[in-house]
Amino acid sequence: MIDFSLTSDQKRLLELARDFSEKEIRPVALEYDRDGTYPEAILKKAHELGLMYTNIPEEYGGSGMDYVTHYVVTEALNYDCCAIGQMIGISHLSTGAILFGGTEEQKKKFLGRMTESYRSSCYCLTEPGAGSDAGAMRTMAKKTSDGYVINGSKCYITNGRDSDLLCLFATTDRTLGTKGICCFAVPRDTPGISVGRVEDKMGHRALTVTEIFFENVELGRENLIGEEGQGFKLAMMALDRGRVNIMAVCTAIAQKAFDEASNWAREREQFGQPIGNFQAIQFMLADIYALILATRAMYLHMGWMLDQNIRCTVEAASGKFFATDAAMKVTTDAVQILGGSGYMKGTVVEKLMRDAKLTQIFEGTNQINRMVSGRGILSKQCIQF
Amino acid sequence: MNVIVCLKQVPDTETQIKIAPDGKSIVTDDIKWVMNPYDEYGVEEALRLKEKFGGEVTVVSLGPKRVTESIRTALAMGADKGILISDDALEGSDSLATAKALAAAIKDLDYDLIFTGQRGVDDDMGVVGASLAEFLDVPQFSVIVKVEVAEDGKSVKAHRPVEGQVLVVESSLPALITTQKGLNEPRYATLPGIMKAKKKPFEEKTLADLGLDPAKVGEGGRKVKILELTPPPKRGEGKIIEGETPQEKAAELAKLLHEEAKVF
Numbered sequence: 001m002i003d004f005s006l007t008s009d010q011k012r013l014l015e016l017a018r019d020f021s022e023k024e025i026r027p028v029a030l031e032y033d034r035d036g037t038y039p040e041a042i043l044k045k046a047h048e049l050g051l052m053y054t055n056i057p058e059e060y061g062g063s064g065m066d067y068v069t070h071y072v073v074t075e076a077l078n079y080d081c082c083a084i085g086q087m088i089g090i091s092h093l094s095t096g097a098i099l100f101g102g103t104e105e106q107k108k109k110f111l112g113r114m115t116e117s118y119r120s121s122c123y124c125l126t127e128p129g130a131g132s133d134a135g136a137m138r139t140m141a142k143k144t145s146d147g148y149v150i151n152g153s154k155c156y157i158t159n160g161r162d163s164d165l166l167c168l169f170a171t172t173d174r175t176l177g178t179k180g181i182c183c184f185a186v187p188r189d190t191p192g193i194s195v196g197r198v199e200d201k202m203g204h205r206a207l208t209v210t211e212i213f214f215e216n217v218e219l220g221r222e223n224l225i226g227e228e229g230q231g232f233k234l235a236m237m238a239l240d241r242g243r244v245n246i247m248a249v250c251t252a253i254a255q256k257a258f259d260e261a262s263n264w265a266r267e268r269e270q271f272g273q274p275i276g277n278f279q280a281i282q283f284m285l286a287d288i289y290a291l292i293l294a295t296r297a298m299y300l301h302m303g304w305m306l307d308q309n310i311r312c313t314v315e316a317a318s319g320k321f322f323a324t325d326a327a328m329k330v331t332t333d334a335v336q337i338l339g340g341s342g343y344m345k346g347t348v349v350e351k352l353m354r355d356a357k358l359t360q361i362f363e364g365t366n367q368i369n370r371m372v373s374g375r376g377i378l379s380k381q382c383i384q385f
Numbered sequence: 386m387n388v389i390v391c392l393k394q395v396p397d398t399e400t401q402i403k404i405a406p407d408g409k410s411i412v413t414d415d416i417k418w419v420m421n422p423y424d425e426y427g428v429e430e431a432l433r434l435k436e437k438f439g440g441e442v443t444v445v446s447l448g449p450k451r452v453t454e455s456i457r458t459a460l461a462m463g464a465d466k467g468i469l470i471s472d473d474a475l476e477g478s479d480s481l482a483t484a485k486a487l488a489a490a491i492k493d494l495d496y497d498l499i500f501t502g503q504r505g506v507d508d509d510m511g512v513v514g515a516s517l518a519e520f521l522d523v524p525q526f527s528v529i530v531k532v533e534v535a536e537d538g539k540s541v542k543a544h545r546p547v548e549g550q551v552l553v554v555e556s557s558l559p560a561l562i563t564t565q566k567g568l569n570e571p572r573y574a575t576l577p578g579i580m581k582a583k584k585k586p587f588e589e590k591t592l593a594d595l596g597l598d599p600a601k602v603g604e605g606g607r608k609v610k611i612l613e614l615t616p617p618p619k620r621g622e623g624k625i626i627e628g629e630t631p632q633e634k635a636a637e638l639a640k641l642l643h644e645e646a647k648v649f
Contacts, residue, residue, distance in 0.1 A: 008454060012461060012579050019573060050576030063576045 061115030096238030101226030203354030314376030423502025477604030
């Protein structure tokens with residue numbers, strides 16, 4: 001049975017997220033983008049309302065949403081500013097691996113702390129020498145008698161500066177490649193962790209991205225999530241879900257650009273009539289709308305797959321590059337429709353276009369996602385409809 | 386402190402209202418129904434009193450089944466119980482019949498304060514609050530922007546704006562207050578609140594449950610009949626003030642405001 005109608009609970013949650021975006025995010029979105037402001041007050045409020053950690057089950061203090069609802073809410077939260085929306089969303093990626101690989105005790109300890117009062121988290125995978133090629137990871141987890149000692153550095157870590165909990169990936173043996181990677185839950189106040197440069201970015205400016213350094217950071221056995229060598233698998237599991245998340249984010253970016261462009265097409269007059277009367281503009285809007293319909297249907301479908309425990313690695317990789325390429329095209333076309341007015345700094349579509357670019361790069365570049373998808377197709381991992 | 390909030394479901398204020406072919410009602414298809422904004426102030430105030438004094442907040446509403454959704458919204462915000470008076474015979478009731486039915490549902494409840502919106506934003510009658518107070522025989526304060534319940538929870542002071550001044554009135558409890566914009570800033574329904582709302586007690590009552598005569602309510606029981614609904618007049622074209630200097634333009638504007646628009 002295929003049913004796209006939302007339940008009354010889902011509608012209410014969607015309304016909450018929309019309301020939140022409109023009242024809390026929209027009024028500051030352009031200013032925060034201009035100044036690269038850390039949206040702390042908004043994050044705290046989101047936490048208060050239960051919009052953070054929607055992935056964490058109720059027994060650990062989260063709201064335990066199913067994936068479909070989670071992604072519907074994510075789209076709404078990212079409509080007015082995807083940088084702020086994803087500062088809320090990063091909490092789900094970072095806690096994901098702990099949720100999938102952690103023991104009951106670890107989940108209670110690490111996740112319970114995140115939900116009981118406002119605490120944020122980050123996902124530390126990328127390194128200067130290990131982006132798409134996670135197997136080239138250099139951050140070392142050296143085994144000791146009662147735990148591990150971590151040395152190394154991470155870069156481009158979303159919310160790295162302000163996180164209370166780090167989901168850290170490090171290797172016990174570099175010669176093992178991805179099979180040597182381990183996942184650790186690391187409280188930020190563990191001695192030896194320091195934050196480096198806060199990056200100045202083209203878009204996603206209210207999203208803080210930093211370097212993080214680890215110098216003789218001592219961890220106990222209880223910080224290891226899953227078995228040794230399971231880290232890469234846990235990282236990918238979290239990323240599968242994160243990629244569907246990106247699709248919902250991109251649907252929001254595209255929807256916002258579409259709303260701006262279609263309003264403009266109705267109002268802007270040239271040659272004595274609204275420019276929307278011209279076929280050239282109509283075709284662009286039609287193409288944009290088709291892409292929005294497609295990306296939304298894709299994330300709903302994959303959310304449903306995740307809810308059914310159907311593995312969707314190939315599909316999430318395909319959807320990720322499709323939705324992010326769509327967001328890039330849609331925002332570029334929206335700037336085109338608004339013309340000079342859309343290209344000026346401080347306008348909504350100009351921001352959206354800068355924001356969209358990052359989506360093609362993060363959580364796996366679109367090239368690596370095409371590789372994941374292509375390999376999966378050849379090894380017959382795609383779903384049968 | 387037990388507080389009752391009367392809630393009306395109304396069309397979202399952003400809805401484009403269309404008059405139905407009968408000329409006496411509106412087209413209800415495609416309307417987004419929401420909680421009357423004045424009632425949201427009531428819910429918020431009730432929740433604040435509950436936080437301060439303890440007790441329960443009960444939401445009472447009257448209308449078709451769809452009103453359940455608005456009651457659930459109030460429950461998601463933090464109210465404890467919902468009661469919906471729903472009966473086909475109530476269709477088309479006027480304000481007086483509505484107040485009678487509400488009074489019948491409320492009279493046996495244990496309450497210290499009742500909030501109603503000062504009016505519904507749909508038909509702007511502003512009658513239910515006053516009538517309900519009368520039927521329940523409790524003091525009533527209308528159009529209130531500030532509520533102060535005494536520390537002992539036995540009396541209430543209410544602030545009402547009057548021509549730029551404030552009138553402060555006091556009464557023993559129980560009492561009924563009709564809410565005005567400015568009373569508070571209603572909270573969001575939180576996500577856990579939304580999840581919990583469906584597990585909260587919710588009751589539906591019919592006219593028979595309340596011991597009311599179907600002939601005295603609904604379309605047939607109306608004391609006030611709606612004769613006609615007319616759309617607001619179309620806005621005329623704007624006027625551009627001509628003149629060489631700002632002084633000339635200002636003088637012309639003043640003249641037009643006085644003679645044509647008659648605003649002073």
